[in-house]
Amino acid sequence: MKKLMLVAIVASGLVACAQPPAPKEDSKLKDAYSACINTAEGNPDKIQACQSVLNVLKQEKQHEQFANQESVRVLDYQNCIQATRTGNDQAVKARCDKIWKEIRSNNTAQ
Secondary structure, eight states: OHHHHHHHHHHHHHHHHHSTHHHHHHHHHHHHHHHHHHHHTTOHHHHHHHHHHHHHHHTSGGGHHHHHHHHHHHHHHHHHHHHHHHSOHHHHHHHHHHHHHHHHHHTSOO
């Protein structure tokens, strides 16, 4: 009986030790995305690279809603940049700046 209790205690201790790394890894991925966005400086090519990190975040249940919301913002920003290149610079630039500001403020270090 004592051996059974000892095995149960050791097993529960091992399970408790195995749980924490997963959330840290999830957090690192979100931090990596934030760092990517914060260093992109509005460059559409760099922002496209950040999109691949978002695609991985979408697969994590914990970050799925955040990743979907950010994907829309990033896509809006890329469309904005494309519109700027094709004309109507002034009106589009103001909209692009607003979207970029939203993206940056949503990804500041927390």
